[in-house]
Amino acid sequence: MRLPLLFATLTLIFSTAGLAGEEFQAGKFHQQNCTGCHDSNIYTRKKRRIDSLPRLASQVRMCDANLGKKLFETEIQSLTDYLNENYYHFDK
Numbered sequence: 565m566r567l568p569l570l571f572a573t574l575t576l577i578f579s580t581a582g583l584a585g586e587e588f589q590a591g592k593f594h595q596q597n598c599t600g601c602h603d604s605n606i607y608t609r610k611k612r613r614i615d616s617l618p619r620l621a622s623q624v625r626m627c628d629a630n631l632g633k634k635l636f637e638t639e640i641q642s643l644t645d646y647l648n649e650n651y652y653h654f655d656k
């Protein structure tokens with residue numbers, strides 16, 4: 565009787581893992597997850613705190629930690645690039 569349940573659980577785990585394997589889309593992720601506490605105006609406000617690319621990356625890391633998404637390093641990178649290309653424009 566327990567087997568079907570186990571099977572269903574495994575299927576669920578594998579399909580979620582499959583989703584995580586899909587290509588990470590920074591713009592979409594940002595729109596869906598990063599605009600809850602602040603919107604994108606914070607990136608262009610006059611007194612913004614971030615003044616370099618490494619600091620931008622560490623801020624993204626901190627906000628990801630707040631969010632509890634536990635992004636991979638490559639995803640942090642891609643989010644950082646996304647913000648840099650669209651808002652910050654630091655030289656690489």
Ligand code: HEC
Nearest residue numbers: 597598600601606607612613614623624627628630631643
């Ligand atoms: C749990 C709430 C929360 C979430 C969710 C969140 N942030 Fe933040 N974020 C903050 C706070 C608080 C600050 C600091 C605001 C301040 O200094 O006035 C901040 C600041 C920032 C800054 C710096 C803005 C500046 O001054 O230049 C960046 C960049 C940033 N967040 C990116 C992100 C990204 C990317 C995500 C999605 C992964 C995200 N945030 C999700 C709370 C959050």
